Amino acid sequence: MAKELKNFTKREENYSQWYNELVVKADLAEQSAVRGCMVIKPYGYAIWEKMQRQLDDMFKATGHQNAYFPLLIPKSFLSREADHVEGFAKECAVVTHYRLKNDPEGKGVVVDPDARLEEELIIRPTSETIIWNTYKNWIHSYRDLPVLVNQWANVFRWEMRTRMFLRTAEFLWQEGHTAHATKEEAEEEARRMLDVYAEFAQDYMAVPVVKGVKSANERFAGALDTFTIEAMMQDGKALQSGTSHFLGQNFAKAFDVTFMNKENKPEYVWATSWGVSTRLMGALIMTHSDDNGLVLPPRLAPLQVVIVPIYKTADDLARISARVEPLVASLRAKGISVKYDDADNKRPGFKFADYEVKGVPVRLALGMRDLENGTVELFRRDTLEKESVPFDGIEERITYLLDDIQNNLFRKALEHRERMTDTADTYEEFKEKIEKGGFILAHWDGTPETEEKIKEETKATIRCIPFDGDKTPGKCMVTGKPSAQRVVFARSY
């Protein structure tokens, strides 16, 4: 590998530092001048755009439309829903003034004290309040329902400890906000969107997830139920990757949103909200990448194939290019993104290292010997395997390989999760096993108190009460009280 890409911390040495370095070295993001806020660099943003495009298609295929609501929310809106304000008021960015003026002492600009807002405005930490205040005007009759709206937006939560993509003060996300005539329909919607998230995670990110419902402690502020997809990172920690909330009638009541039902009687509207964010970038990075850098599943790789010519003279290059260019054209015609990197200001070794760090799934290299022999060097990023193969048929081989890499990444991640999933029947066993990381399936008595005690003593939380798997009742590992089923415990990001 090229010099500047060496001295990479290895995962085993320090997983957390490995992650931080990788984000920077793969050119995904960097810290900005504003505390807790990152700059998403072009390569990182290109991956996010691929995620966005795919998710957006899936939202539209399930009947949703996009819209846009204001960035700023009147302070008083937060207080309307009692749980919501508890959850979100504490970490807000507060706009108090609407003007700066020249510093009378001549030092740049200062806040103009005469430009104080009557009511402070909050940068949205999430948009339930402003949206339900809007829905009040949209919804009058059962004919106006359902409202199936999504928004792609930036949000802001003043986090004390931030990490790029995983937890930043400002982040990008989508938030779906739907309104329904019945409880059943809203619950169904919340479950449907969780399924969409799980499908996206598994089929596009190649990240296996456990679907389930959150315990009361971990529920979204203002929800009756929060559904979640939980992924496991290579260090055995859980990452909550997407959530979907059944909000009941809480926001309809807080903002007085009623509709006339078919019997012409007023009823409060039922609600859901659901979101995934740039945090998914963190899940993607941490699930697949290795000590050599980023590893990307082909379906989300901005660049799926790179071709590097190895030559000494301009004439050599011309001959290689003549061989490569028809291949590039026919791969592109198939919708495969490919780059022929014939830049002459970087050596092949540097290019190899750079594309390896950036996780390009397939790399071809062609030299004069290959031209003579009718071969090409083929490198796959997931296994780091390199082989010389016939140039004839390379197109089919690449198509196959992209699928194979996608599937292989998912399989590896799933095997890792299975290896790192265990059960515990006593609290002692649990305490011992949780030290090794991974998901621990254990019985719990269903009380917030027991969950809190476990969290304090072991730093593990209930990631979810899983929908699938063993539903056998048992006894709580801590209190011995009855437990309906095993739940998933883990330490988490």
Next chain:
Amino acid sequence: MAKELKNFTKREENYSQWYNELVVKADLAEQSAVRGCMVIKPYGYAIWEKMQRQLDDMFKATGHQNAYFPLLIPKSFLSREADHVEGFAKECAVVTHYRLKNDPEGKGVVVDPDARLEEELIIRPTSETIIWNTYKNWIHSYRDLPVLVNQWANVFRWEMRTRMFLRTAEFLWQEGHTAHATKEEAEEEARRMLDVYAEFAQDYMAVPVVKGVKSANERFAGALDTFTIEAMMQDGKALQSGTSHFLGQNFAKAFDVTFMNKENKPEYVWATSWGVSTRLMGALIMTHSDDNGLVLPPRLAPLQVVIVPIYKTADDLARISARVEPLVASLRAKGISVKYDDADNKRPGFKFADYEVKGVPVRLALGMRDLENGTVELFRRDTLEKESVPFDGIEERITYLLDDIQNNLFRKALEHRERMTDTADTYEEFKEKIEKGGFILAHWDGTPETEEKIKEETKATIRCIPFDGDKTPGKCMVTGKPSAQRVVFARSY
């Protein structure tokens, strides 16, 4: 037309009120609870998404990549570039605190006085400062140049008088920020992006534009030159629709961004920035729409064709559907967006009116008589013409019609602009003609003082010094001093 869509103010009665009503009745946007901020409703947002997708493709085709920079900017950054702070500090949203707390008097939440920021943060009114502060770390050598980056983002300027889409406190836009090794390359980039904007306006929005350079008075704060595309609305007022700025080395100097040139000597980097915003929605609406509602050019219409069945019985509907469904499928296969509206809770007349207000370019209606006769009723929104045509060959006719409507809208808008463009040789003539609206081509001595005087006395400003057209020198209509060429005056939005 259906009842609720009547009582539309006509353009002749009150153009401004017609616009405001249209935005609401066509379901494009509405005022929010936050002063000066709008909610972009799903139908309006769908048009914006089509604009975004097309512009984004054009940016990428010209070598640009997307990235994302922080929403908040340290107050001190604004002061770094002297002109920039003058232009933008006055209308900022200022974040001063990072936390709310429960009101000790029990009334909701209040700003926590202990959570005051050391340095206030500004919601970006535009991102030159934070981006050039970032570029400092990206650019070291000529090999790092050019940097061709674009950002899709929300920005905030505390406007006192707002109008939906045309001027709102928060708006959505894209801002390109590029860095170059030479003055020539930066100027070329600024001109190239103006051409991209003009092509988009003319070929997609069907809005003819005049390209030119702004006078010093109207220049972007911090630019050496601002290039603009100016469109003319139906009331004869100008709408600045996109701008591209040659920033010279101003921001490189303010943020100390230098690069080592090929001779290994440090030089300041040359910059451009360029942007279009949701204001384009205003231009689109005001250029084409009529007293019946919105008129959309087919290339930006979320729904290009709607088909309404006219029936009495379920059996009638089944027979109509059998005829229509293969047509729907084959139109979709051609990439035409089509809706077959067989909803049974609205009458055909209501549907007709609704799609007319929403500007759907082509409407088909099919009844039992049509089935018997092998005909279909075809309505085109731009001319309001309705005719009965053979069902056979309808697909080709629709394809042709969508192109024809696109071209017709552009031609009509161009004719209107030409009709409303005039010259004035004396200030008296100018004052008289400007009252009738439109673009007035007149000579000007090139001084800010004369421009200011004209603005005060006539409310007209110099929209641009046009690139094309008559370049004959002359004498300023106000001062009689020499003028290099006629410039475009107009009253404007």
